[in-house]
Structures are given as structure tokens and as C-alpha cells.
Amino acid sequence: MLSSDTMRGYNDTIILSLLLEEPSYGYEIAKRIKERSNNKYVMKETTLYSAFTRLEKHDYICSFQQGKTMGRRRTYYEITAKGRNYFDQKHQEWLLTQEVVNQFITDNRL
Known part of the structure; x- marks a missing residue:
């Protein structure tokens, strides 16, 4: 199971990626995160709703x-055009993060 500390910086991006597919509500989003991660990451309810508040404050979701x-x-959430742009930025940032981290964490220690 992944720690919430490891995932903290990616929670908003994960939520936005699911909302790109379709509008949804909290319980369903949490369930989909758990399923897609093969039970390796469970987003706590407080984390999820804090993210909703933050994303809505920045007009990334409504x-x-x-x-x-x-x-x-039920309260449903939907990604906005501004949220789509933000997701695209975070996606590019993730690709760069992977590239950099992979330079340090490799299988060459064997």
C-alpha cells in the first residue's frame, strides 16, 4: 500500500484524470481510485473532500x-476548461518527474 505522503502531490491530478472521463461524486471517485490502483492506494475521505474544495476554489472543477x-x-464534480489545462500541465510535469527520478532510482544496484 502506498503512503499518503508519497501520493500527496498527485491527488489533484488523479482526481482530475477521473473527471476527464465523466462527472462523478466523491464515493465513486474514491472507489475508482482504489480499483485502478489494484488496492495499492486508498484516498481518505478527508483528503478527497479537501482536494475537491481546493480544486473548486481554483476553478478547476465545478x-x-x-x-x-x-x-x-448527491454532489457531483465536473472538470472545467481551466481544470483541463491544469491537468495537461501536471501531466507534463509528471513525465518530467519520472525522467528525473529514473536517473537516480534504477535496477543497476544488483
Whole structure:
């Protein structure tokens, strides 16, 4: 299982990548993160909702109410055009990060 410290800098990008596919709500996003990581990363609810607040504050996502669960309307999140641009920047940053880190962490220690 990956530590939340390792993943902290990538949480927003992970959430945005899922929202690129379709609008979704918190529980479903958390479930998809767990499934796609083959249970190696579980995003805590507080981490997820803190990220939603931060992303919405920067206009990277917007929220809307839809459907009902146990009498309450669900809050869905959707990526904005600004969020798509931010995701593209973070994707390029990730590629560069991999390139740099791979220069130091290799299998040549054997």
C-alpha cells in the first residue's frame, strides 16, 4: 500500500484524470481510485473532500447536485476548461518527474 505522503502531490491530478472521463461524486471517485490502483492506494475521505474544495476554489472543477441517495441530493464534480489545462500541465510535469527520478532510482544496484 502506498503512503499518503508519497501520493500527496498527485491527488489533484488523479482526481482530475477521473473527471476527464465523466462527472462523478466523491464515493465513486474514491472507489475508482482504489480499483485502478489494484488496492495499492486508498484516498481518505478527508483528503478527497479537501482536494475537491481546493480544486473548486481554483476553478478547476465545478459541483452540481443530481440524483438522490437516502433522501439527499448527491454532489457531483465536473472538470472545467481551466481544470483541463491544469491537468495537461501536471501531466507534463509528471513525465518530467519520472525522467528525473529514473536517473537516480534504477535496477543497476544488483
